[in-house]
Amino acid sequence: MASLGGSSSSSTEYIVRVPKNTSKKYSIMAFNSGDKVNCSSWTQARMERDMSNRRMYGVEETEEGAAGSEFGKKQREEARRKKFGIVTREFKVEDQPWILKVNGKAGKRFKGTKKGGITENASYYIFTQCPDGAFEAFPVNGWYNFVPQAKHRTLTAEEAEEEWGRRNKVVNHFSIMLQRRLREQERGPDDDDEEGEKGGKKKKKKGGRGGDLRIHDLEDDLELSSDESDSSGGEDGDSKPKKKEGDVKGKGKGKKKKKKKRGSDSEANEDSDDGDFEGLEVDYMSDESSSEEEVGEEKAKSNKEAVPKGIDEASESEEESEEEKQNEEEGKEEEEEEEGKKTPVQMKKKKDSSGESDTSEDSDIDGEAASALFMVKRTPPKRGGGRGSGGSSRTGSRPGTPSIDSTSTSNTLRAAASKLEQGKRQVVGGSSDSPAAKRLKMESSSTAVTTQSPAPSGKSTPQPPSGKSTPSSSDVQLTEEAVRRYLIRKPMTTKDLLKKFQTKRTGLSSEQTVNVLAQILKRLNPERKNVNDKMHFYLTE
Amino acid sequence: MSEKGEVDLTGAKQNTGVWLVKVPKYLSQQWAKASGRGEVGKLRIGKNQGKAEVEFTLNEDLTMIDSLGNKPSGVQAPRDHPFTMQTVGGQTLAVFTETQSESSKERISLEGLVVQRAECRPAVSENYMKLKRLQIEELSKPVRLSQQLEKAVTTNYKPVANHSYNLEYDRKKKEEGKRARVDKQQVLDMLFSAFEKHQYYNIKDLVDITKQPVSYLKEILRDIGIYNVKGTHKNTWELKPEYRHYQGGEEEEKETDD
Numbered sequence: 001m002a003s004l005g006g007s008s009s010s011s012t013e014y015i016v017r018v019p020k021n022t023s024k025k026y027s028i029m030a031f032n033s034g035d036k037v038n039c040s041s042w043t044q045a046r047m048e049r050d051m052s053n054r055r056m057y058g059v060e061e062t063e064e065g066a067a068g069s070e071f072g073k074k075q076r077e078e079a080r081r082k083k084f085g086i087v088t089r090e091f092k093v094e095d096q097p098w099i100l101k102v103n104g105k106a107g108k109r110f111k112g113t114k115k116g117g118i119t120e121n122a123s124y125y126i127f128t129q130c131p132d133g134a135f136e137a138f139p140v141n142g143w144y145n146f147v148p149q150a151k152h153r154t155l156t157a158e159e160a161e162e163e164w165g166r167r168n169k170v171v172n173h174f175s176i177m178l179q180r181r182l183r184e185q186e187r188g189p190d191d192d193d194e195e196g197e198k199g200g201k202k203k204k205k206k207g208g209r210g211g212d213l214r215i216h217d218l219e220d221d222l223e224l225s226s227d228e229s230d231s232s233g234g235e236d237g238d239s240k241p242k243k244k245e246g247d248v249k250g251k252g253k254g255k256k257k258k259k260k261k262r263g264s265d266s267e268a269n270e271d272s273d274d275g276d277f278e279g280l281e282v283d284y285m286s287d288e289s290s291s292e293e294e295v296g297e298e299k300a301k302s303n304k305e306a307v308p309k310g311i312d313e314a315s316e317s318e319e320e321s322e323e324e325k326q327n328e329e330e331g332k333e334e335e336e337e338e339e340g341k342k343t344p345v346q347m348k349k350k351k352d353s354s355g356e357s358d359t360s361e362d363s364d365i366d367g368e369a370a371s372a373l374f375m376v377k378r379t380p381p382k383r384g385g386g387r388g389s390g391g392s393s394r395t396g397s398r399p400g401t402p403s404i405d406s407t408s409t410s411n412t413l414r415a416a417a418s419k420l421e422q423g424k425r426q427v428v429g430g431s432s433d434s435p436a437a438k439r440l441k442m443e444s445s446s447t448a449v450t451t452q453s454p455a456p457s458g459k460s461t462p463q464p465p466s467g468k469s470t471p472s473s474s475d476v477q478l479t480e481e482a483v484r485r486y487l488i489r490k491p492m493t494t495k496d497l498l499k500k501f502q503t504k505r506t507g508l509s510s511e512q513t514v515n516v517l518a519q520i521l522k523r524l525n526p527e528r529k530n531v532n533d534k535m536h537f538y539l540t541e
Numbered sequence: 542m543s544e545k546g547e548v549d550l551t552g553a554k555q556n557t558g559v560w561l562v563k564v565p566k567y568l569s570q571q572w573a574k575a576s577g578r579g580e581v582g583k584l585r586i587g588k589n590q591g592k593a594e595v596e597f598t599l600n601e602d603l604t605m606i607d608s609l610g611n612k613p614s615g616v617q618a619p620r621d622h623p624f625t626m627q628t629v630g631g632q633t634l635a636v637f638t639e640t641q642s643e644s645s646k647e648r649i650s651l652e653g654l655v656v657q658r659a660e661c662r663p664a665v666s667e668n669y670m671k672l673k674r675l676q677i678e679e680l681s682k683p684v685r686l687s688q689q690l691e692k693a694v695t696t697n698y699k700p701v702a703n704h705s706y707n708l709e710y711d712r713k714k715k716e717e718g719k720r721a722r723v724d725k726q727q728v729l730d731m732l733f734s735a736f737e738k739h740q741y742y743n744i745k746d747l748v749d750i751t752k753q754p755v756s757y758l759k760e761i762l763r764d765i766g767i768y769n770v771k772g773t774h775k776n777t778w779e780l781k782p783e784y785r786h787y788q789g790g791e792e793e794e795k796e797t798d799d
Contacts, residue, residue: 010587010588011585011586011587011588011589011594012585012586012587013583013584013585013586014583014584014585014586015580015582015583015584016580016581016582016583016584016597017578017579017580017581018572018573018575018579018581019578019579020575020579023640023641023642024638024639024640025638025639025640025641026636026637026638026652027636027637027638027639028561028634028635028636028655029634029635029636029637029651030632030633030634030635031632031633031634031635032632033630033631033632033633034631035633037633038633039550039553039633039635039651039654040553040554040556042550042553043550044547044548044550045547045548045550045651046546046547046548047546047548047637047649048546072743072746100548121566122563122564122565122566123563123564123565123566123569124561124562124563124564125561125562125563125564125569126559126560126561126562126636126652126655127559127560127561127562127584127659128557128559128560128652128653135584137562137564137572137581139569140561
């Protein structure tokens with residue numbers, strides 16, 4: 001090493017050596033700048049060649065040994081390939097990608113693919129400084145670009161294509177993966193029992209999701225429903241599926257739709273085209289009377305089955321504040337959807353009554369049988385309440401704008417609802433009158449209440465009248481006496497109180513329930529105390 | 542080998558810094574000719590008015606360029622090569638090595654991280670221009686060449702009375718003679734042992750194995766085997782199911798009624 005002193009520059013000279021006999025082969029490991037890889041933070045690392053491409057190059061061995069093999073097959077295959085000029089590229093181990101695992105199982109994984117052509121026109125050398133000050137230059141043998149491998153779940157190509165088709169409709173992207181996970185979960189534990197569900201799910205997955213509502217053959221639906229009713233118990237996963245099953249049980253079409261919807265329901269879909277339902281409408285019109293009976297049966301059935309699930313439902317429905325969890329929202333949406341979907345008519349009705357002022361819907365609905373309207377009864381109040389915009393859908397609701405929209409459109413809702421009912425009243429027989437009347441009454445009362453300030457319960461915004469409430473057999477009446485009993489027994493929050501008066505049982509919409517409960521509480525004027533940061537009411541007698 | 546795959550991280554931990562230098566092809570060729578300890582030249586790193594200047598000077602004895610065919614051409618490689626320094630940028634470039642020792646233990650170790658990138662450029666000089674011209678000349682030569690011949694080629698394809706290969710073939714055939722029929726039982730034994738090895742056989746292959754005339758062999762085969770006309774193994778013979786026993790490649794020999 002000689003130091004040369006210059007006037008304005010100082011420089012040092014180093015000897016450069018290119019060692020000849022090294023057995024080490026140098027390669028470059030290149031990471032993306034965005035990945036922020038810090039090699040010094042690695043505690044341990046393992047790296048191996050990725051041999052997964054070997055079978056592509058190697059001949060696929062069909063059968064070695066006696067069974068199934070032919071005499072001289074290999075030679076014949078080779079001769080054939082030569083004749084046709086098929087040249088298979090060799091499988092070179094040096095060109096295979098690397099798999100790098102950092103920090104053990106829980107750490108990162110990288111895949112390093114060889115970059116071609118780096119040694120074609122220029123050579124890369126690695127200059128390292130030796131202890132004696134000289135530089136040693138080693139030629140670079142290969143350049144590998146390492147990219148991190150995702151550990152999180154990704155969509156397969158088919159699923160990705162599906163989602164791409166719905167990208168303009170889906171607002172809630174988190175639910176896409178959530179649905180996929182749910183599907184997988186369910187596919188896992190249920191094997192034999194729930195073929196029907198699986199079938200339904202598959203259908204849903206394949207075609208249903210994109211199309212929201214598809215017209216399926218009735219036989220399929222009925223089959224599906226029977227399967228689902230059998231296997232209802234078997235499902236783990238969510239309360240949602242259970243609930244759904246309970247809800248839809250007995251309703252052939254609805255069930256299928258529900259299952260199907262479960263996946264897409266959770267996403268916020270815009271209203272689908274009216275055209276989707278035209279065919280369906282026709283069906284229902286022809287089966288009007290039968291559908292009515294169906295409704296009655298279903299009602300009874302659903303009520304029964306709703307008992308165990310009712311709690312879940314109720315808990316879900318009650319929490320209509322903005323802080324609702326994603327799942328519940330989805331659940332609600334799905335409920336709504338299923339409900340709506342049970343029949344296109346139902347849905348449409350629901351939509352109208354609960355809330356979109358889609359005049360286009362009205363014309364369709366007017367033409368339908370009024371009985372269909374009453375099939376909507378199940379948890380309609382909940383729907384109307386929670387979802388507000390839920391009406392939206394037969395296909396889905398926009399979760400983002402439930403309450404806000406409802407207030408603004410309450411007037412139009414009322415108008416639409418009343419129009420609906422008039423139309424219904426014309427067509428339907430006596431049975432419908434009373435519900436319609438009752439609904440109107442409730443509507444008027446609830447709207448009256450709506451104009452007042454929001455309920456003191458946990459609800460943050462006033463809910464529009466759903467107008468869908470049907471007079472189901474109510475086991476629990478929302479009376480002052482009942483509330484008094486509860487509050488005497490133990491302190492309760494408004495949420496708890498609401499849970500007690502499930503909308504399904506009392507026949508009131510959630511909005512109405514809230515309002516009535518508010519009135520009752522005002523009358524009772526219970527004492528308040530704060531437990532766990534929650535306001536509890538109680539009475540001492 | 543639990544060792545395999547384990548990456549030696551000492552270089553990364555020490556944060557050893559290395560330079561990645563892009564070197565022209567002719568220079569790396571010259572470096573390959575270095576002898577002894579591998580000294581190829583000198584690297585001068587200087588600071589000139591605040592900027593770092595790096596220059597590589599090739600050793601005198603390595604400047605002789607060999608043209609194609611390892612003949613010394615009259616061209617000399619330029620000696621001075623200033624380095625153009627570049628930053629690594631956001632990228633993380635690590636250097637790892639694979640060591641294949643005789644004990645066939647392949648060790649992968651991380652040597653260090655690239656801290657500086659550089660390009661070795663030749664200083665433009667007369668020598669360099671000549672070198673470039675030589676390279677261009679060599680590259681511009683076409684890979685395939687059409688040449689005109691003065692005389693027609695007469696060394697191939699001379700007419701022969703009989704090809705040597707053919708003579709050999711005839712001799713072999715005569716020696717072997719016609720295929721003689723042996724006992725049916727013997728043939729059956731041969732067949733069964735053959736079918737033990739493979740399930741499907743071409744008639745030609747069976748003739749080859751058993752050395753029996755075709756018609757005789759076919760008679761026997763019709764007895765114990767079936768002929769596949771369709772399917773994947775077309776035109777092949779296989780044993781009848783009752784004679785087969787292919788679990789694990791074993792086969793029971795069934796006695797045939799003669």
